[in-house]
Amino acid sequence: SAVISQKPSRDICQRGTSLTIQCQVDSQVTMMFWYRQQPGQSLTLIATANQGSEATYESGFVIDKFPISRPNLTFSTLTVSNMSPEDSSIYLCSVRTGSSGELFFGEGSRLTVL
């Protein structure tokens, strides 16, 4: 299993600003992912955070908008840049580990953009 800490747990931001979300894992993991979940919706994969190299983004997500860092095997950050109200969502950090390769999630960062 893995214990994942995310900060901040929630924030209210102004349009046009940027926010960085931190994800700390209690063990070294190879695979780390960032998901977005809008209220009442499913989880959408934003990107795979690769240690030591650039993140791999899913269709519809770009590095300029969602820059990701992965300096080591226990930590990653996701920045939501130049925010608009459409970016209001819960952002979830996830790692894949365990005997079944299951995903473990952080508690999420609830972002509200005014």
Place this chain on the structure above:
Amino acid sequence: GQQVMQIPQYQHVQEGEDFTTYCNSSTTLSNIQWYKQRPGGHPVFLIQLVKSGEVKKQKRLTFQFGEAKKNSSLHITATQTTDVGTYFCAGRVGGNQFYFGTGTSLTVIP
């Protein structure tokens, strides 16, 4: 992109009734996982299915992977109020990424 649909979107059942959610992928999956998300919580892993036609049981929950590995189902027998939440399937095509289904929100009426 990867499309994983689930039906129904919402389901209200009386406590003790059965519940089933169906998951359909537009492409063949390497494996599929199921997660449960309680209101206000994050998704929690339930099970993984890998083989074509595989069936797994966890107490009152029965999971099935289709023969073509493009669909899956979760069946709960005799629902309890503790079963309340949203159930997601998540499919993997070939890489390390899992793509979540649209989810089925289950309400259990006592």
